[in-house]
Amino acid sequence: MPKHVDPEARRRLVVDALFRVVVRDGLQRTSLRAVAAEAELNIGSLRHYFASQHDLMQFAMESMIDRVSSRLLTHLDRIGDLGRHPRTEQLRLTADLLAELLPLDEERRAEVAVFVDFNAAARTNPTFGALSRKAATGTRRLVRGVLTRLAATGTLHPDLDLVLETERLSALLDGLGLTAVLHPDVLGPQACVDVLATHLGGLSLPGESPRTTR
Amino acid sequence: MPKHVDPEARRRLVVDALFRVVVRDGLQRTSLRAVAAEAELNIGSLRHYFASQHDLMQFAMESMIDRVSSRLLTHLDRIGDLGRHPRTEQLRLTADLLAELLPLDEERRAEVAVFVDFNAAARTNPTFGALSRKAATGTRRLVRGVLTRLAATGTLHPDLDLVLETERLSALLDGLGLTAVLHPDVLGPQACVDVLATHLGGLSLPGESPRTTR
DNA sequence: TCCGTTGTATCACAGGCGTGATAGAAAGGC
DNA sequence: GCCTTTCTATCACGCCTGTGATACAACGGA
Numbered sequence: 271m272p273k274h275v276d277p278e279a280r281r282r283l284v285v286d287a288l289f290r291v292v293v294r295d296g297l298q299r300t301s302l303r304a305v306a307a308e309a310e311l312n313i314g315s316l317r318h319y320f321a322s323q324h325d326l327m328q329f330a331m332e333s334m335i336d337r338v339s340s341r342l343l344t345h346l347d348r349i350g351d352l353g354r355h356p357r358t359e360q361l362r363l364t365a366d367l368l369a370e371l372l373p374l375d376e377e378r379r380a381e382v383a384v385f386v387d388f389n390a391a392a393r394t395n396p397t398f399g400a401l402s403r404k405a406a407t408g409t410r411r412l413v414r415g416v417l418t419r420l421a422a423t424g425t426l427h428p429d430l431d432l433v434l435e436t437e438r439l440s441a442l443l444d445g446l447g448l449t450a451v452l453h454p455d456v457l458g459p460q461a462c463v464d465v466l467a468t469h470l471g472g473l474s475l476p477g478e479s480p481r482t483t484r
Numbered sequence: 485m486p487k488h489v490d491p492e493a494r495r496r497l498v499v500d501a502l503f504r505v506v507v508r509d510g511l512q513r514t515s516l517r518a519v520a521a522e523a524e525l526n527i528g529s530l531r532h533y534f535a536s537q538h539d540l541m542q543f544a545m546e547s548m549i550d551r552v553s554s555r556l557l558t559h560l561d562r563i564g565d566l567g568r569h570p571r572t573e574q575l576r577l578t579a580d581l582l583a584e585l586l587p588l589d590e591e592r593r594a595e596v597a598v599f600v601d602f603n604a605a606a607r608t609n610p611t612f613g614a615l616s617r618k619a620a621t622g623t624r625r626l627v628r629g630v631l632t633r634l635a636a637t638g639t640l641h642p643d644l645d646l647v648l649e650t651e652r653l654s655a656l657l658d659g660l661g662l663t664a665v666l667h668p669d670v671l672g673p674q675a676c677v678d679v680l681a682t683h684l685g686g687l688s689l690p691g692e693s694p695r696t697t698r
Numbered sequence: 699t700c701c702g703t704t705g706t707a708t709c710a711c712a713g714g715c716g717t718g719a720t721a722g723a724a725a726g727g728c
Numbered sequence: 729g730c731c732t733t734t735c736t737a738t739c740a741c742g743c744c745t746g747t748g749a750t751a752c753a754a755c756g757g758a
Binding site for chain 4: 515516517531536537
């Protein structure tokens, strides 16, 4: 039987409101009252679903990480076996996959914006410490994975240090996302994908010059 | 005649205290009272030198940018004419220069930590907006400059898009700094310089494999 | 010596914050 | 019908914030 309210849906509603507040006003100004107002909920109701600010923040950031990583997994499934595609196609598919982490549309822009505030806060706020670390190692595992698969099919330049290249590509993605969110006029979406495509092209055997779809 | 107190020295003292608080507690918790306590100054005295919190923050961030950019200029002077060095040396010198932006020691670690918080805040706090932009374009001008000089002496691979490569290297530096500050166990100082050196090596003509000094 | 500038110190206020406590309303099983 | 659980709503408390106002000390030139 359906309850009058679905608690899980309520929490999603609150978390969505929180993201909007963070994107608009910054994590600093994201108070319980502000989130409640944004969700058009009474602060008392909000506190019925989240015992404390700490709980709300933690749950919200977990949701964010889950959302991004599930999208990445979906994208990975869609690609399927990388070896079945021609080499230039492999690079394009890989670029498209990694571009999920870049602020190329409003949805991803909001995600990266939240991510920037969240990571900065994690440096000094133990609430986020573990989650920030999980996110960092997660992207590194993903990057490491795609590089390994590309190397296995012989698409990559053979004598690459994959550990080092994982760090290099991860840092590049982090940096692109950061600048694209902070200064969209300095680094627009098209420039992002160009840089990413160039980087992947540089890792591959000569003659491959991929281009990502929009 | 020397006044009893030097106002400029006083301000430097306050700004240094502010940096310590930001590094330790985060920008979020950097209140006037906290800074005054760290500087062992009365909040009244502090307010005598800075009319408002806005002024203090702005002045502090300007000081930070000045500090880094003057260090970069000094380093540039020390290098002198790049063309007089052999090619591998050119790459090493360039890597050392750009490494001024990476958290390789405690001093630079503090700078980058402040920078992370400051940039995140700049996204939603108009106090920092212009300065954050200035910092971003500043590093891009520097990167663009060194790449141009390397290209002029024929050290770089000839058919590089320098605009694109400027963004790529800038993003790499941003990303390395961010991760090295947030997760020093994931990305240590040595890994930072290795990645940077590899990247520069990839931009250069074949056969050049630089290695930076510690 | 007097006086104006500069620096130091303190109080008070209004506003925002998270949170404990509590009171009612609404809903669903019996 | 009643009773328990779930949900909504509001009050009050203590804490911290930036800032205006103000008083007082200390110095330097006249």
